[in-house]
Amino acid sequence: MSKILDNNYYDLIISNTLAPSYDTGDNITYLDIRDSLLHVPVSTVNPCDLGRHPYNNFPFLYTLTSTTSLEKSGISTVQRNPFLALFGSGVLVAVIDTGIDYQHPAFKYNDGTTRILTMWDQTDQSGTPPETFTYGTQYTRDQINTALSAENPLSVVPTTDSIGHGTAIASVLAGSPNTAESFSGVVPQAELVIIKLKEAKQNLKQLFFVPENALCYQESDIILGIRYAFQASQQFNRPLVVCIALGSSQGGHDGRGAMDSYIDYLSLLPGIGICVSAGNEGNNQRHYFNSTTGAPYYNDFELRVGSNDKMFSMEIWSYAPARLSVDISSPNRESTQPVFPSFNQCRRFSFIFNQTTIYVNNTIFEEESGDQLILLRFNNLLPGIWYLRVQSIENEPFAFHSWLPSGDLITRETYFLNSNPDTTLTSPGNGRHQLTVAGYNDANNSILPESSRGFTRIGEIKPDLAAPGYQLTCAVPGNMYGTVTGTGASAAQATGIVAMVLEWAIVRGNYPRMTGNNVNRLLINGAARSSSNIYPNNIWGHGQIDVNNLFERLASI
Structure with a gap:
């Protein structure tokens, strides 16, 4: 068994400069340009292993930032404008989450073929891992299309989304329209890159005293998911926007962790946007x-x-x-x-x-x-x-x-008992250059009570913007539709809007050097702001995301 899957090994995040001195041939997994994983044998978990190894060596544990139920920003204006008509064509959108129901019509073209370009299921060890990765199975568009035309699709591509969170997030971001359900994703012509996360190792959960049956994911697997999406962007030569609808309250809330640093680096590259949820800790008194x-x-x-x-x-x-x-x-x-x-x-x-x-x-x-x-x-x-x-x-x-x-x-x-709702943004929402998205109810223009608040512990202005996140219509596994609420849903909306801007800038050649951070600043410039608030503030950031206002401003330049 690969050590990255084996519960008899800790996964420790170490600097790439240290990796050669520890490398014995099969105990290092490359993470990104800054860090690698060192796999250290562990027979029984001793809580004081955290002490012998520094705190920052252990990956943080991440939880989901939306809830789905079986029961909905200026986007339609831009899509109806014949000179814009931005639907994400030519842009890749990546969802790193609980997987996807690839058989759902929300992820198919009209001819019944898949809109998923490539998929990495970290939980499935039956097939071939992606190139440069050591676990999980990669499924190509051709394999998924073969599955969709088979009598039993899961016998060909055996990946599902038993939780439904990833399916909901991917559909809000890029689901194909369904008129009967009054549903459409933000960019229904974008192609999807799907990463299904494996659950965190039990030894990591034991170390942080997390109940055995609690659902959570470890930071290192999310980092590898981001790298997989980045490789797909390079392979297919397309701009990419990554959606991370997960959060962790571990760490110093200062944007200095392993994942924050990697995301920060990518956000400054041309054609790479990263959107993350602010978290749902605003009213939890934690x-x-x-x-x-x-x-x-x-x-x-x-x-x-x-x-x-x-x-x-x-x-x-x-x-x-x-x-x-x-x-x-x-x-x-x-x-x-x-x-x-x-x-x-x-x-x-x-x-x-x-x-x-x-x-x-x-x-x-x-x-x-x-x-x-x-x-x-x-x-x-x-x-x-x-x-x-x-x-x-x-x-x-x-x-x-x-x-x-x-x-x-x-x-x-x-x-x-005497809690404070501020400084409750979850990682990786405290980093400097990713787009950190709070959630609001677009029916009454009120912030979601659970939406986490800024600023960061070291005073950085976050969240950046707020996007709709209350009862957004979404796909539910089993060809059904429901609603999703939370800042994860807001991040999905914002990811779609960033994809629209990258389509305009890069695919259409209006500004080929556009970075994710450039898009974020444009969206901040075009945000809707209420005269009754002072901006930026720690609840709304710089205001409500408004892509139509952004393009009106660009048109006047």
Whole structure:
């Protein structure tokens, strides 16, 4: 078995400059221009393996950022304009998600052939992996067309989307029109590149105290999916827009992680656009912020733990030069006593009057950001109110953020009592040059309550724009249609709009050097803004995406 699939190996993200010194022939997987994966044997997962290996070596865990149900921005104006009529022709759109129901009419031409140009199913080991990749199976357009004309398509191309999220996102972005369902994707003439992600390794979930049955994906597989889409763009010589409708609350929320860096690089290349969802953490009460400016130099805050959340992790990030200790007390007031910062120490605390175990990594500097990270991992938690004290060792002013996991990794019953809805953007939405998209309800022009808010932890202006994300009509596996809600749906809308701009700029030759970041700035310039708001702001970014306004402005230049 390939080590990237084998749960007896950790996948560690390391710099390409270090890879040759670790390479034994079959233990390195190239990720991108900056990083590789090092596959390290593990017999049994020890929580303190995170300590022996730095935090930033472990891939983050990502969750879905939309919900579908069986029950809908200026796009139609541009498509009806005979001088524009932009439908994504000549542009590739990539969806890195839970797969696709390739038999659905939303992904076929009128003659019944597929609009999927190429597909990589990371979960299917029965066929040939893509060139330069070591796992999964690649399916070409010809193979998918052969399957579609077969009596049993799944016997030829055995890939499905049992969750439905990827199918919904791909359809909002590029689904073929269906008049009876009042449905059309944003760019129904674009061709699709589909990456079906495998689920995260159990050893990574164990390390971050994620329940065994929780659905999540690991950062390294998403990075490889992006690279696959980029290779397809080069192979077919087409502009590309990538949609990432996934998010993670891990990390410093500063755009400095492995995936952020790769996306940032690609967004500055001609003909490559990347759109990511802001996340759905705006009203989950999973972020806490404190700034202590005067004596006494400590801050007490409270975490309510629901009865169904027996295990999870939590992160506290401060700013240099502050050095902080942490003290955790249970509902019956047993305490760990203060845990002071160190370089790579991992401490285990077992409580006497309840069965809870806590692992504390108080790392004086996290290697990617240089800031202090306190990682808390709880197991067999006692429900109720937990008490935390963060204290400045030098008795100086300090500030810190704390985040709980994203998505369904915990229930809504676990939250901070004095939470803060800001700085809740999920990765990779904190990076500088990708288009980070918030979600709003276009029926009443209100932001979605769950839409994550900016700015980033280091003050970068994010999200960039807001796009419709409430009950958008979408394809549902099994030839059905439903609705999808969330910032993932908004990101799909925005991805289609970026594809329209790249069609105008590159396919039609109006501006062949157009980068994804250039498109983002044009969309920001053309955004609709309300006179009652100040822009940019941490909820709407620079305003509501409006591609018609963008082209009106271009026409006047």
